[in-house]
Structures are given as structure tokens and as C-alpha cells.
Amino acid sequence: MNERQLFTKLxxxxxxxxxxDRGKQVHGAVEIFGFGRDLVLNNDLVxxxxxxxxxxxxxxxxxxxxxxNVVSWTALMCGFxxxxxxxxxLSLFSKMGLSAVKPNEFTLSTNLxxxxxxxxAENGKQIHGVCAKSGYECVPVVxxxxxxxxxxxxxxxxxxxxFNVMPVKNLISWNAMIAGYTLKRNGxxxxxxxxxxxxxxxxxxxxxxxxxxxxxxxLGAVREGTxxxxxxxxxxxxxxxxxxxxxxxxxxxxxxxxxxxARRVFNQIEQNNVxxxxxxxxxxxxxxxxxxxxxxxxLLRESKHQVDGFLLSSLIGVFADFALVEQGKQMHxxxxxxxxxxxxxVANSILDMYMKCGLTDEADALFxxxxxxNVVSWTxxxxxxxxxxxxxxxxxxxxxxxVDGIEPDSVSYLAVLSACSHSGLIKxxxxxxxxxxxxxxxxxxxxxxACVVDLxxxxxxxxxxxxxxxxxxxxxxxxxxxxxxxACRMHxxxxxxxxVGDILLRLDGNNPVNYxxxxxxxxxxxxxxxxxxxxxxxxxxxxxxxxxxxxVEIDKKVHFFYNGDENHPLTEKIHGILKEMEKRMxxxxxxxxxxxxxxxxxxxxxxxxxxxxxxxKLAIGLALLSGGPKDGQRMIYVFKNLRVCGDCHTFIKGLSxxxxxxxxxxxxxxxxxxxxxxxxxxxYW
DNA sequence: CACCTGGTGC
Numbered sequence: 001m002n003e004r005q006l007f008t009k010l011x012x013x014x015x016x017x018x019x020x021d022r023g024k025q026v027h028g029a030v031e032i033f034g035f036g037r038d039l040v041l042n043n044d045l046v047x048x049x050x051x052x053x054x055x056x057x058x059x060x061x062x063x064x065x066x067x068x069n070v071v072s073w074t075a076l077m078c079g080f081x082x083x084x085x086x087x088x089x090l091s092l093f094s095k096m097g098l099s100a101v102k103p104n105e106f107t108l109s110t111n112l113x114x115x116x117x118x119x120x121a122e123n124g125k126q127i128h129g130v131c132a133k134s135g136y137e138c139v140p141v142v143x144x145x146x147x148x149x150x151x152x153x154x155x156x157x158x159x160x161x162x163f164n165v166m167p168v169k170n171l172i173s174w175n176a177m178i179a180g181y182t183l184k185r186n187g188x189x190x191x192x193x194x195x196x197x198x199x200x201x202x203x204x205x206x207x208x209x210x211x212x213x214x215x216x217x218x219l220g221a222v223r224e225g226t227x228x229x230x231x232x233x234x235x236x237x238x239x240x241x242x243x244x245x246x247x248x249x250x251x252x253x254x255x256x257x258x259x260x261x262a263r264r265v266f267n268q269i270e271q272n273n274v275x276x277x278x279x280x281x282x283x284x285x286x287x288x289x290x291x292x293x294x295x296x297x298x299l300l301r302e303s304k305h306q307v308d309g310f311l312l313s314s315l316i317g318v319f320a321d322f323a324l325v326e327q328g329k330q331m332h333x334x335x336x337x338x339x340x341x342x343x344x345x346v347a348n349s350i351l352d353m354y355m356k357c358g359l360t361d362e363a364d365a366l367f368x369x370x371x372x373x374n375v376v377s378w379t380x381x382x383x384x385x386x387x388x389x390x391x392x393x394x395x396x397x398x399x400x401x402x403v404d405g406i407e408p409d410s411v412s413y414l415a416v417l418s419a420c421s422h423s424g425l426i427k428x429x430x431x432x433x434x435x436x437x438x439x440x441x442x443x444x445x446x447x448x449x450a451c452v453v454d455l456x457x458x459x460x461x462x463x464x465x466x467x468x469x470x471x472x473x474x475x476x477x478x479x480x481x482x483x484x485x486x487a488c489r490m491h492x493x494x495x496x497x498x499x500v501g502d503i504l505l506r507l508d509g510n511n512p513v514n515y516x517x518x519x520x521x522x523x524x525x526x527x528x529x530x531x532x533x534x535x536x537x538x539x540x541x542x543x544x545x546x547x548x549x550x551x552v553e554i555d556k557k558v559h560f561f562y563n564g565d566e567n568h569p570l571t572e573k574i575h576g577i578l579k580e581m582e583k584r585m586x587x588x589x590x591x592x593x594x595x596x597x598x599x600x601x602x603x604x605x606x607x608x609x610x611x612x613x614x615x616x617k618l619a620i621g622l623a624l625l626s627g628g629p630k631d632g633q634r635m636i637y638v639f640k641n642l643r644v645c646g647d648c649h650t651f652i653k654g655l656s657x658x659x660x661x662x663x664x665x666x667x668x669x670x671x672x673x674x675x676x677x678x679x680x681x682x683x684y685w
Numbered sequence: 686c687a688c689c690t691g692g693t694g695c
Contacts, residue, residue, distance in 0.1 A: 043686075046686090047686065050686095070686085071686055072686090073686090074686040074687085075686045076686090077686085078686055078687075079686095104686085104687095105687070105688095106686045106687045106688095107686080107687090108687090109686095109687045109688055110686080110687065110688095112688085113687085113688075140688075141687050141688045142687090142688080143688085144687095144688040144689070145687080145688050145689095146688095147688090147689090148688065148689070170688090171689080172688055172689045173688085173689085174689085175688090175689035175690075176688070176689045177689090178689085179689060179690070180689095182690095205689090205690095206690070207689045207690045208689085208690085209690080210689095210690035210691055211689080211690060211691090213690095213691080214690080214691065217691095243691080244690055244691055245690080245691080246691085247690090247691040247692075248690075248691045248692095249691090250691085250692090251691065251692060252691095254692090273691085274692080275691050275692045276691075276692080277692090278692045278693085279691080279692050280692095281692095282692075282693080308692095309693085310692060310693055311692080311693080312693090313693050313694060314692075314693035314694075315693085316693090316694095317693065317694060318693095345693070345694060346693095348694065348695080349693075349694060352694070352695070375695090376694065376695055377695095378695095379695045380694085380695055382695090383695060384695095409695095411695050412695080414695080415695070
């Protein structure tokens with residue numbers, strides 16, 4: 001072996017093992033031995049510095065090269081891509097196009113990948129054109145990259161077309177296509193492709209399994225996921241102690257709410273990485289296991305891994321869902337101290353947390369302070385104000401956002417439309433909807449139509465709402481019919497309600513909510529027999545609604561209540577104070593139990609006894625028992641997982657009037673702010 | 686010099 005070959009071999013070894021200092025020594029030797037102008041060795045040097053994450057040094061070698069070939073260019077582009085700078089790779093690609101050097105399959109693949117990462121379909125399509133013209137399209141590396149690029153650019157059908165016409169598919173082609181479907185949350189197609197792969201006798205590898213397990217997680221397909229897990233074990237799959245496949249397994253079990261199994265897989269992994277840590281911690285948080293969440297969070301901080309923005313924003317998101325203000329504030333304080341706390345997604349999750357906990361002022365102050373805001377930041381605020389029934393502010397923000405130069409996307413349109421419907425801003429809502437229809441970039445989805453149906457329904461324009469559903473270019477879903485059905489009930493339109501109910505039950509006959517709504521419509525109109533019949537069907541089918549649960553925070557401790565719950569140590573006293581309130585309300589403002597408005601409730605709850613002990617009332621009872629609002633604020637916050645029932649709504653309105661207390665209730669749909677006998681929802685929710 | 690993998694959010 002001559003010296004030149006030796007240097008190449010040494011440099012490759014440095015690249016592979018990220019040995020920067022050793023690489024620098026070899027670089028020095030290359031110069032001393034007079035190989036400073038050697039093309040191949042310079043290419044190796046560029047690659048070595050790039051792999052050692054020193055793009056500055058890679059560039060200086062590249063710049064001083066007397067001549068460059070396609071390998072020199074590609075090594076540099078690759079380096080930028082691997083260091084997270086896809087943009088520079090693409091601009092180098094166009095710079096290279098001006099020189100005489102022609103791209104090869106490596107160059108094309110690298111820049112297809114860069115386009116995919118940036119999600120720029122136009123760019124990728126252009127490179128695809130170059131591939132087609134030069135004949136590289138048929139080289140597997142290139143076609144695989146094309147599949148990857150299209151699926152990352154949200155053009156899954158073009159990815160599938162490439163996959164289908166490829167004359168030779170290798171394992172990576174299958175993996176890329178399965179990953180593409182998984183990315184778009186199309187778990188069914190991913191599993192279908194996997195079955196096809198098995199029929200053809202293709203052996204899967206760890207990439208295939210990672211994607212597949214993710215697909216199962218998206219589908220909530222516990223059975224398929226467990227099967228795959230079992231077959232990995234029986235095959236003696238060598239990767240189960242490694243983090244990638246097992247990380248996907250941990251996440252699968254977390255998504256399927258099986259924390260015992262998730263923990264078991266996690267414990268088996270020899271080298272856990274941040275991702276599996278994050279999955280596990282989030283899993284504990286989502287099931288409300290706060291001690292284990294914080295325990296693991298602490299262990300992670302003590303480990304060699306770094307807490308990242310991903311974990312922070314998702315953890316804060318869980319606190320927001322549970323309305324754990326104290327935990328949320330603690331986390332906010334923590335984010336201020338760490339560098340990744342500055343990430344915009346973390347700031348957005350904090351905004352969202354304050355909004356979901358009812359602290360609009362805190363959110364607003366933080367929002368105004370943020371140095372950088374993106375469309376998500378604005379959308380969080382618009383959604384938040386919308387759910388508080390402060391439609392004016394939501395609308396103003398939506399307009400201000402556009403003045404600020406940020407284009408609304410389909411989620412922000414949803415936010416503003418829903419804000420309009422929650423606040424009864426009918427005209428404004430319709431205007432935003434038509435401007436959305438004229439938008440070049442995105443089209444309304446079923447959810448947007450549902451907002452407009454709600455808007456029209458609220459105004460009693462049921463016929464127009466029905467027309468809209470029938471004329472819209474999309475297939476109506478369960479949600480949109482439910483919206484119309486609610487409107488039918490609110491306006492006492494039994495005939496249309498019956499029609500809509502029939503459609504709904506045919507579409508989704510296993511959701512008890514649909515039956516309850518129908519039953520209530522009949523009951524309101526005095527059709528007792530029909531109402532009973534429907535309730536009977538629910539019983540016969542054994543359909544169960546999610547258990548109603550409310551909670552309230554008192555002295556930094558959260559108390560949970562279920563409907564009719566008698567587990568709280570103060571139950572008797574809570575019942576006592578609620579009965580006393582009812583009595584006073586009856587005498588002072590003529591309150592009677594309102595069974596008519598049990599719209600969102602199910603089963604035997606129409607009985608006065610059970611209405612009295614709905615979870616939200618129990619929570620309020622405890623808050624009153626503990627001396628009412630603290631800190632001089634005349635406010636009590638209560639949170640509920642389902643929608644607040646009509647009777648409770650009337651009850652709380654009454655309470656707010658004669659106790660002179662403001663009650664804020666967050667239900668599954670929006671905030672209700674009760675003040676002096678009036679609710680911010682205007683009795684329509 | 687290259688292609689495919691795992692965790693948030695409205």
C-alpha cells in the first residue's frame with residue numbers, strides 16, 4: 001500500500017468514528033507529504049470534517065481545492081444535510097448546476113432528501129425531473145429518495161406512483177413507502193403494504209418494524225402491535241435491546257394505555273435514549289400519575305441525557321389538559337432556566353396551558369412578550385379567546401395576525417370560525433368562511449363546515465344548515481350531523497331532528513351520545529314512548545358513555561369527582577351544602593331542577609337525586625365548603641371532561657347570582673363564565 | 686459522497 005492509499009484509509013476511519021483530533025493530524029501529514037492538491041484526498045478530508053460536524057473546516061478545504069469533482073460537491077452537501085442544514089445543501093446544488101460538474105446518483109439522492117426535510121414539493125419535483133432526464137430515476141437509491149421526498153412533502157399518491165412503477169424494489173423501497181403511509185397516519189395502508197411484503201417473501205428489518213409499530217400506535221391497534229411484538233420475541237429479533245425498535249414499542253404500549261408493558265419494554269432496553277424516556281414520562285403524565293411522572297423527569301435530569309423542547313412542550317400540554325395550574329407554572333419557571341425553553345413550540349405550549357387553565361391575562365401578557373411568534377402561537381390565542389366566549393378578541397387577533405404578515409392556515413381558520421360560533425358572531429363567521437373558500441393555499445375541511453353549521457344552527461337557520469351539509473363537496477361525518485342535531489333540539493325542531501337522528505344512527509350506531517340526543521329530542525316534545533324506546537336500545541346494546549368527571553384545585557391539591565361519587569371524605573358535608581344551596585335558591589330565585597336540559601347526559605341521570613350529585617356540582621360543593629374563592633379573587637374554577645349538563649348550568653347561574661361569586665367552568669367544549677346569573681356561553685353550547 | 690426508523694402542539 002502506498003502513502004496515498006494509507007491516508008485515505010486513515011481518513012475514512014476518522015470519519016466513521018468522528019475522530020476530529022486524529023483527523024486533523026492526518027490532514028497535517030497529507031500536506032507535509034505533498035498531497036495538498038490531491039483531488040481524492042481532499043474529498044476524503046471534506047467528508048472527514050463534515051462527519052466530525054466541523055462544516056467550517058470542511059468548507060475551507062473545499063474552497064482551497066484546485067479542482068473539484070462531483071464527489072467533492074456531494075460530500076459537502078451531505079455534510080450540511082447531516083448537520084441539519086438542508087437549505088445550504090440545496091443552494092450548493094444549484095451552484096453546482098452552474099459549473100461543468102454533473103450530478104450523480106448520490107448528489108440527487110442527497111438533495112431529494114433535503115427537499116423532503118424542508119417539505120418543498122416544487123423543489124423536489126424539479127430534482128425528480130433531473131433524475132428522469134438523466135436516467136438516474138431507475139437507480140434504486142434515487143427512486144427510494146423520490147418516494148421519501150414525496151411522502152415528506154405530503155404528496156403520498158405521487159410517492160405511491162413512483163413505488164408502483166419501480167422495476168426493482170429493494171427493502172429500502174418498501175420501508176420508505178411504509179414510512180410514508182405511517183407519516184401520514186394512514187396505518188391501514190402501512191399494514192396492508194407490510195402484508196404484501198410478507199407475501200412476496202421480503203424480509204423486514206428494524207426500520208420496517210419501527211414504522212409498523214408506529215402505525216399500530218396511530219391506529220390504536222393493540223392486537224396487531226402485540227402480535228408484532230410477540231413475533232419479534234419468538235424470532236429472537238436481535239434489536240429488542242436496542243433503542244429504536246423498542247422505543248417504538250414503548251410508545252405503542254403508551255398509546256394503548258398499557259403502562260405496565262411499556263415500562264417492562266423500557267427496562268429491557270440496554271441503552272435508552274431520550275425518545276423512549278419521553279414516551280414513558282408522557283405516558284405516566286397522560287394517565288394522571290403525577291408522582292411517577294415527576295420521579296422519572298427527575299431521573300432523566302440526573303441521567304446523561306438532556307431534557308429537550310419536545311418533552312417540555314408535551315408535558316406542559318398534559319398539564320394543560322388536566323388544568324394543573326401549579327405544575328404548569330412550575331414547568332414554566334423551569335423552561336426559563338434552560339436553553340431549549342426558548343423553542344417556540346415550548347412557548348406555544350405555555351400559552352396554551354394558561355388559556356386552558358382559564359388564565360387569559362397571563363397568556364396574553366406572555367404572548368405580547370414573545371420575541372418570535374408563529375401561526376401556532378396566534379392560533380393558540382384565537383382558540384383560547386374563542387373558548388372563553390370572547391369572540392371579539394379572537395376576531396381582532398385573527399386580523400392582527402395577517403397584518404403581522406402571517407398567513408392563516410386551516411387550523412387558524414378553524415379557530416376563528418369556532419370563536420365566532422361560540423360568541424354568536426354569525427355575520428363575521430360567514431365572512432371568514434367565504435374568504436377561506438377563496439383562499440388559494442388551503443381548502444375548508446368537514447370541521448370548518450361543522451362550524452358554519454353550528455353558526456347557522458345557533459341562529460335557528462336550520463334549513464340553511466341542512467342545505468349546506470347536503471351541498472358541501474365533502475362527505476359529511478358524524479360530528480357535523482351531531483352539531484345539526486344539537487341545533488334541532490335547541491330550537492325544538494322534532495321533525496328535522498328525527499331525520500338527522502336517523503342518518504346519524506345509521507352512520508354511527510354504537511355511540512351512546514347519538515341515542516341520548518335523540519331520546520332527549522323526543523322527551524322535550526312529549527313523545528315519551530319514543531324516548532324510552534331509544535334509551536332501551538342503549539341498554540340492550542350495552543353502550544356506555546365515558547364517565548363524567550370533574551375536578552377542582554384547592555390549596556394546590558386537585559380533587560376529582562365522578563357522577564354520584566361518594567368517595568371523598570367530605571361527601572356528607574358536600575351533599576349538605578349543595579342541598580342548602582338548592583333550598584335557598586328555590587326560595588330566593590325560584591330554581592327548580594331542570595331535567596329538560598340534560599342534553600349531554602346519559603342513562604338514569606334524569607332523576608333528581610342523580611342530577612343533584614353530578615360531578616361538577618360535587619366539585620363546586622367542595623370549593624364552597626373550603627371557603628370559596630381565595631386570594632381576594634371572587635372566582636372558583638372547575639374543570640369537567642364532558643360537557644356541562646343543562647341542570648348544572650342553571651344551578652351554577654343561580655349560584656353566581658345570589659352568592660356574588662364568579663364561577664369559571666371548563667368543559668369538553670368551551671369555558672363557561674358565570675357571573676351574576678348570566679353565562680358567557682349565552683346558554684348555547 | 687447515498688436511500689428507509691422511534692417521542693409534542695392548535
